[in-house]
Amino acid sequence: xxxxxxxxxxxxxxxxxxxxxxxxxxxxxxxxxxxxxxxxxxxxxxxxxxxxxxxxxxxxxxxxxxxxxxxxxxxxxxxxxxxxxxxxxxxxxxxxxxxxxxxxxxxxxxxxxxxxxxxxxxxxxxxxxxxxxxxxxxxxxxxxxxxxxxxxxxxxxxxxxxxxxxxxxxxxxxxxxxxxxxxxxxxxxxxxxxxxxxxxxxxxxxxxxxxxxxxxxxxxxxxxxxxxxxxxxxxxxxxxxxxxxxxxxxxxxxxxxxxxxxxxxxxxxxxxxxxxxxxxxxxxxxxxxxxxxxxxxxxxxxxxxxxxxxxxxxxxxxxxxxxxxxxxxxxxxxxxxxxxxxxxxxxxxxxxxxxxxxxxxxxxxxxxxxxxxxxxxxxxxxxxxxxxxxxxxxxxxxxxxxxxxxxxxxxxxxxxxxxxxxxxxxxxxxxx
Amino acid sequence: xxxxxxxxxxxxxxxxxxxxxxxxxxxxxxxxxxxxxxxxxxxxxxxxxxxxxxxxxxxxxxxxxxxxxxxxxxxxxxxxxxxxxxxxxxxxxxxxxxxxxxxxxxxxxxxxxxxxxxxxxxxxxxxxxxxxxxxxxxxxxxxxxxxxxxxxxxxxxxxxxxxxxxxxxxxxxxxxxxxxxxxxxxxxxxxxxxxxxxxxxxxxxxxxxxxxxxxxxxxxxxxxxxxxxxxxxxxxxxxxxxxxxxxxxxxxxxxxxxxxxxxxxxxxxxxxxxxxxxxxxxxxxxxxxxxxxxxxxxxxxxxxxxxxxxxxxxxxxxxxxxxxxxxxxxxxxxxxxxxxxxxxxxxxxxxxxxxxxxxxxxxxxxxxxxxxxxxxxxxxxxxxxxxxxxxxxxxxxxxxxxxxxxxxxxxxxxxxxxxxxxxxxxxxxxxx
Numbered sequence: 001x002x003x004x005x006x007x008x009x010x011x012x013x014x015x016x017x018x019x020x021x022x023x024x025x026x027x028x029x030x031x032x033x034x035x036x037x038x039x040x041x042x043x044x045x046x047x048x049x050x051x052x053x054x055x056x057x058x059x060x061x062x063x064x065x066x067x068x069x070x071x072x073x074x075x076x077x078x079x080x081x082x083x084x085x086x087x088x089x090x091x092x093x094x095x096x097x098x099x100x101x102x103x104x105x106x107x108x109x110x111x112x113x114x115x116x117x118x119x120x121x122x123x124x125x126x127x128x129x130x131x132x133x134x135x136x137x138x139x140x141x142x143x144x145x146x147x148x149x150x151x152x153x154x155x156x157x158x159x160x161x162x163x164x165x166x167x168x169x170x171x172x173x174x175x176x177x178x179x180x181x182x183x184x185x186x187x188x189x190x191x192x193x194x195x196x197x198x199x200x201x202x203x204x205x206x207x208x209x210x211x212x213x214x215x216x217x218x219x220x221x222x223x224x225x226x227x228x229x230x231x232x233x234x235x236x237x238x239x240x241x242x243x244x245x246x247x248x249x250x251x252x253x254x255x256x257x258x259x260x261x262x263x264x265x266x267x268x269x270x271x272x273x274x275x276x277x278x279x280x281x282x283x284x285x286x287x288x289x290x291x292x293x294x295x296x297x298x299x300x301x302x303x304x305x306x307x308x309x310x311x312x313x314x315x316x317x318x319x320x321x322x323x324x325x326x327x328x329x330x331x332x333x334x335x336x337x338x339x340x341x342x343x344x345x346x347x348x349x350x351x352x353x354x355x356x357x358x359x360x361x362x363x364x365x366x367x368x369x370x371x372x373x374x375x376x377x378x379x380x381x382x383x384x385x386x387x388x389x390x391x392x393x394x395x396x397x398x399x400x401x402x403x404x405x406x407x408x409x410x411x412x413x414x415x416x417x418x419x420x421x422x423x424x425x426x427x428x429x430x431x432x
Numbered sequence: 433x434x435x436x437x438x439x440x441x442x443x444x445x446x447x448x449x450x451x452x453x454x455x456x457x458x459x460x461x462x463x464x465x466x467x468x469x470x471x472x473x474x475x476x477x478x479x480x481x482x483x484x485x486x487x488x489x490x491x492x493x494x495x496x497x498x499x500x501x502x503x504x505x506x507x508x509x510x511x512x513x514x515x516x517x518x519x520x521x522x523x524x525x526x527x528x529x530x531x532x533x534x535x536x537x538x539x540x541x542x543x544x545x546x547x548x549x550x551x552x553x554x555x556x557x558x559x560x561x562x563x564x565x566x567x568x569x570x571x572x573x574x575x576x577x578x579x580x581x582x583x584x585x586x587x588x589x590x591x592x593x594x595x596x597x598x599x600x601x602x603x604x605x606x607x608x609x610x611x612x613x614x615x616x617x618x619x620x621x622x623x624x625x626x627x628x629x630x631x632x633x634x635x636x637x638x639x640x641x642x643x644x645x646x647x648x649x650x651x652x653x654x655x656x657x658x659x660x661x662x663x664x665x666x667x668x669x670x671x672x673x674x675x676x677x678x679x680x681x682x683x684x685x686x687x688x689x690x691x692x693x694x695x696x697x698x699x700x701x702x703x704x705x706x707x708x709x710x711x712x713x714x715x716x717x718x719x720x721x722x723x724x725x726x727x728x729x730x731x732x733x734x735x736x737x738x739x740x741x742x743x744x745x746x747x748x749x750x751x752x753x754x755x756x757x758x759x760x761x762x763x764x765x766x767x768x769x770x771x772x773x774x775x776x777x778x779x780x781x782x783x784x785x786x787x788x789x790x791x792x793x794x795x796x797x798x799x800x801x802x803x804x805x806x807x808x809x810x811x812x813x814x815x816x817x818x819x820x821x822x823x824x825x826x827x828x829x830x831x832x833x834x835x836x837x838x839x840x841x842x843x844x845x846x847x848x849x850x851x852x853x854x855x856x857x858x859x860x861x862x863x864x
Contacts, residue, residue, distance in 0.1 A: 129663075156681065171680035173673075198680055202673035209669060210677030213660050217684050224652060224720050228645050231561075231716050237641060241605075241634035245642030248603035248630055249588065251688045252649050284663050287730075288656050291723040298719075 006031050008081040010106070012039055012070060015124055015155050016087035017048070018055055018166040024062035025167075026192050032070045033077060043070040051331045051358065055163040078109035082117050083188075087155075089266075090125035093334070096273040098128060104138055111142025120149040120184060126211055126271060127152070130280030132175070132204035149181035152204045154211030159265065160330055171198045175207020215271035220288050221256055222263040223295040229259030229415070230302060239417065260391060260416040261337040262299040264326035269293065269335050300341050303387075303413055304348070310432050311384050311411055315349030318408070320383035322376065322398075323390025324356040324365055331358035333365050338389025343368045355379040357394055380406040385432075391416035400427035438463050440513040442538070444471055444502060447556055447587045448519035449480070450487055450598040456494035457599075458624050464502045465509060475502040483763045483790065487595040510541035514549050515620075519587075521698075522557035525766070528705040530560060536570055543574025552581040552616060558643055558703060559584070562712030564607070564636035581613035584636045586643030591697065592762055603630040607639020647703035652720050653688055654695040655727040661691030661847070662734060671849065692823060692848040693769040694731040696758035701725065701767050732773050735819075735845055736780070742864050743816050743843055747781030750840070752815035754808065754830075755822025756788040756797055763790035765797050770821025775800045787811040789826055812838040817864075823848040832859035 009020040012034035020030045034040050042049050046060035062068035071077060078084060086106065091098055110119055121139070123132060132152050139145035152175035157165035172189050176182035182201050189199060200210070225243065232239045239259065247254040263269065272289040276282075308314060326336040333339050333356075342352045346368075354365070355373040364371050373379040380386060380403055388395060396418050403424075404410060410429040412419065421431055441452040444466035452462045466472050474481050478492035494500035503509060510516060518538065523530055542551055553571070555564060564584050571577035584607035589597035604621050608614035614633055621631060632642070657675065664671045671691065679686040695701065704721040708714075740746060751774075758768040765771050765788075774784045778800075786797070787805040796803050805811040812818060812835055820827060828850050835856075836842060842861040844851065853863055 170682060171677065173677045198676075200673050200677040200680070202670040202677070205667065206664065206670040206673050207677070209660065209664065209674055213674065214678045214681055214684065217656060217678060218681075220652065220656060220720075221683070224649060227718055227720055228641065231718070232638065232641065234716065235637065238634040238638040241632050241638050242641050242645065244630075245603065245605045245632040245634070245639070246646045246649060248632070249646055249650075250602060251653070251685065252646065253683065253685060256683045284666065286659055286663070287723050287727055288652075288659055291719050295719055 005029070005083070006081055007083045007085060008033060008077055009085045009087060010073075011086070011088035011125070012043060013087065013089060014050070014052065014159060014162045015157065016085075017043075017059060018052075018157055018162040019085055019087060019124065019155070020068055021055060021058040021062050021163060022166045024065070024067035025058065028067070030062070030068045031077060031081070032068065033073045034070050035073060037072070040070045040072060052160070052162045054161070058163050075109045075112065078106065079113050081119070082115065083120050083122065084110055085122045085124055087124045090127055090131075091270060091274060093270070096270065096277065098131060098277075098279055100134075103135055107135065107138035107145060108142050111139050111145025111148055114144045115147070118147045118149050120151060120181060122151045122153045122185065124153055124155050126154060126215075126267070126274065127208055128274045128277035128280050129208050129212065129282055130205060132208060134280055149176070149178060149184065150204065151176045151181050151185045152207035153185065154207060156211075156214060159327065159332060169193075169197065171200055173200045173202070173207050173210050175202050175204045175210075177204050212271050212275040215268050216275055216286065216289055216292065218256060219263055219268045219272050219292040219296075222268070223292040225257050225259050226262055226299050227295050230299065233415070258416070261303075261341065261389065262296040263292075264335040264337040264340075266326075266332065266334040269296065296337070299415070300337060300344055303341065303415070304344055306432050307385055307411075307413065310430070311409060313349075314345060316351070317384040318351045318353060318382050319345050320379045320386045320407070321352060321354045321389040322356075322379065322386065322395050323388060323392050324354050324370075324372070325358055325390045325392070328391045328393065329358070331356075333359070333367055336367065336390070339365055339367045339370065341387065341389065342370055346370075353379045353383065354389065356390065357392060377406060383407045384409045385411040385413065387412075388414040388416050388418050391418045395419070400424040400429060404428055437461070437515075438513055439515045439517060440465060440509055441517045441519060442505075443518070443520035443557070444475060445519065445521060446482070446484065446487075446591060446594045447589065448517075449475075449491060450484075450589055450594040451517055451519060451556065451587070452500055453487060453490040453494050453595060454598045454624075456497070456499035457490065460499070462494070462500045463509060463513070464500065465505045466502050467505060469504070472502045472504060484592070484594050486593070490595050507541045507544070510538065511545050513551070514547065515552050515554065516542055517554045517556055519556045522559055522563075523702060523706060525702070528702065528709065530563060530709075530711055532566075535567055539567065539570035539577060540574050543571050543577025543580055546576045547579070550579045550581050552583060552613060554583045554585045554617065556585055556587050558586060558647075558699070558706065559640055560706050560709035560712050561640050561644065561714055562637060564640060566712055581608070581610060581616065582636065583608045583613050583617045584639035585617065586639060588643075588646060591759065591764060601625075601629065603632055605632045605634070605639050605642050607634050607636045607642075609636050644703050644707040647700050648707055648718065648721055648724065650688060651695055651700045651704050651724040651728075654700070655724040657689050657691050658694055658731050659727050662731065665847070690848070693735075693773065693821065694728040695724075696767040696769040696772075698758075698764065698766040701728065728769070731847070732769060732776055735773065735847070736776055738864050739817055739843075739845065742862070743841060745781075746777060748783070749816040750783045750785060750814050751777050752811045752818045752839070753784060753786045753821040754788075754811065754818065754827050755820060755824050756786050756802075756804070757790055757822045757824070760823045760825065761790070763788075765791070765799055768799070768822070771797055771799045771802065773819065773821065774802055778802075785811045785815065786821065788822065789824060809838060815839045816841045817843040817845065819844075820846040820848050820850050823850045827851070832856040832861060836860055
């Protein structure tokens, strides 16, 4: 792969753009494929369309230096590159089915032409187990598809630090069934990363399992601490001590071990579903995935039940939810537990009012078409209960005396333990 | 607590003796209570009755210096001490019911007399959630029981390093509902441990949950990697890469992440049962515990099914199992998955032959009354399959050419990946 040979990155989401911007800093010419014309225009003007501070800077710089261009999909683009990095949202968010049509077209385009150097397709999207086998079959159907190399190279970035995690990953996983493809990809990455960075090489399906397994492990870790916290909350136990007492064992550790409203986002719940997908013919059932999802559901249903016990029937009651994003200090509501909770409450007839400081400009939350409140005061006003939906730091500064004046009933559910409980209790609030 | 005031430690198992020996090095006079006269005699001669190298040395030294004595239980012993440390096996190993009778007698004896300084009972045994409440009620029934202080102070030692883990723990957890009891216990430990050692203070039930939760986390971590390995084994994937690729995330980490035959021993499976005990009136169900146990069972049933697929009906077939202990380089078969597997195979009519180098002197394994083979050769001779039961290092050195001569059929199940697979395969062995 020559550095002046343009790399095609398919998908202008977190993964695609972080990868593209990072490659651009390594003197690669990168073309990003995106369908939405508004996003294409914004990106080509150096403006990122979601909140990701470091990436925004790197993207602007890459665009300014003409190292990165965003274009609509076309067959020619796929033909004129020797490396296609696939970073699209590969599964439908409602059915968890793979978006096969998109991959079929890609395979057809990439395999349509004879090339001097074989093209290499790098699957960065998170796929179901065995998906690379399905994709290989799609490639093989194209006239020159058999010579196309296939690599499963999952990403492990976290939202909020998408660029940082791409530029300095904990490890890179290169899965390929052909040794040549594997070697080519390892050489490519070795030029980019310091020697100390581990590159794990393996076959395609093992790489698929590493990606899903890593997210399943994290999901389960979070499910575990939520299950502990749920018992502790019910019995009035000491969640801080429990969390600390367990995590002081270095085999457990303290990171990623905070209870709240469960785990959400665009990766963890999805991957718990994908690992048990039957689409590629697997029949093995990962019990850990089912359990993590079940605990995650229970966090919400248990909270709704607790609320009903305290304030009575939810029909007609106003419930204030502060925070809609799936994690603090971000504006992404995909897979958000706060949104799921809001929808559950609404189904029971409650009038839900949500405020999120990072979603000020949005009028409604796409998921469930939920309206957003313009400020905290309107959200709290007349509420029968207040729920912390996201642990945005700002909410920790809310004044309970002010809140007491606004709400109808002083009932709080704060699973994140974000609020200073004794302060709020001294102003008459009851924590459930 | 004066250093010359004798401390009573109830139970001469790993926890009781490690605690007693450690206290003796800190100039405490320690009396250990034990029922078995043979064990009493052996210990009073400075001989440890199980394999625990560092503890054996410390015990001998404590006995020689007259700092530690072992005695049979008697009411007087309980009356003449102000600190009783309870380290008995608190749950029945067949029914997982708490041994309440033992605790009733203890409560009666401790609470039978008025004292100047209140007695303090330190529960080191692993208990069900809410057990300290039951025990408190037992104490309160005794004439002077109400003044007895109660502390839940779980231990976290690992077999093989029982003494080391007691002398240098990652943390000490002190749970008490009365502040005075908590403070007294913290003072006691602060004299013994360096300042850098964290002491987590909390209420009794939170301390109970910390203990069970810590073991549940570890059980689940092991169940997770076993589930990954099971899928990988079925599909011929790259278990090393999968393990490495997932554990290179520092939030996952590599310790305690080795697949094998599942998790066993005297703590992990037990605690997965105990956390869902209904004996103290709890109705909450920890799904993570059920799942960990289910995966652990599936490791064995799946192996049996795989074996049947390869060698046919097990009835009348000889199966060789190398290793019976629950973990490498130890002689403890309590909760051993290898033993459970042997019993499953026997129930299907197989003739099971087990050898374990650390159990040479035993004639039979207590669990399931299984006979032990005197050496590897007799175990392998005429076998239709060889299963690695415990990853004792010695087995890694087995010569496949020699084994090939002995066995009837060259079929191996090595879930620990202890054997050099390519060597064994080159001598004709098939790995299942």
